[in-house]
Amino acid sequence: MSWIDDVKWDERGLVPAIAQDALTGRVLMVAWMDREALERTAATGEAHYYSRSRERLWRKGEESGHIQRVREIRMDCDSDVVLLEVEQAGGIACHTGRPSCFFQKLDDGRWVTVEAVAKDPKEIYRTLDQERDAPLSTPQTREPGE
């Protein structure tokens, strides 16, 4: 029985994974992991997730360069949520170019964006998109955090 079998995977074989900034303590993003994503995260020390939309393993930062070096992997009391303590490359976790994905704040009955874009997503993803000889991807089609 391996440590990976202690995780209570849901009916899809996934668990939510939270990435928290080791320096600031900020919650950066939440994505999903399957067994392979968690095993690779543990083996490589770099955060890997499972993309539900693309239905494949996804190394955080593989397109953006905003990789996450993992300092610590934790699991909750009922073993169905993973918490990563990470060093966030570039200080940007979100595909919108913001440090954290949690930039919408409920204020007086509406969601307000309370955090500025640190880097234009067009800049972040430009190189790859040019290599592909494809039009710039819209951030909306990407996973949170990618």
Add this chain to the structure above:
Amino acid sequence: MSWIDDVKWDERGLVPAIAQDALTGRVLMVAWMDREALERTAATGEAHYYSRSRERLWRKGEESGHIQRVREIRMDCDSDVVLLEVEQAGGIACHTGRPSCFFQKLDDGRWVTVEAVAKDPKEIYRTLDQERDAPLSTPQTREPGE
């Protein structure tokens, strides 16, 4: 169109909700919310969740007394995860009597409990169980954090 409609509820009508300690920055727990739980959380300033096992609304601390006063409600970039900044009553979020539910750490291929129990769960839940004239509940049957 209300702010609650901006949330992207999953096929079960739920989203994951993270509670983060406003003082320490620690991630305390993750539970699920339905529309009613989020609306009540916003309206009352106390964290409410949806219990999947009990299939009902659940006010955090209703049994343990370990309520969560909500300072801020945030949502992520694709609007399917909620983040609460909370003041944790009693300094204990976990049903095991620990400050945080994330007390299992991956260490050299196994999960190690790295945090001591601050208060015996039997103490936490004693009053209620006596009132019910029922045997002490086993913590394993409770929701994470309750």
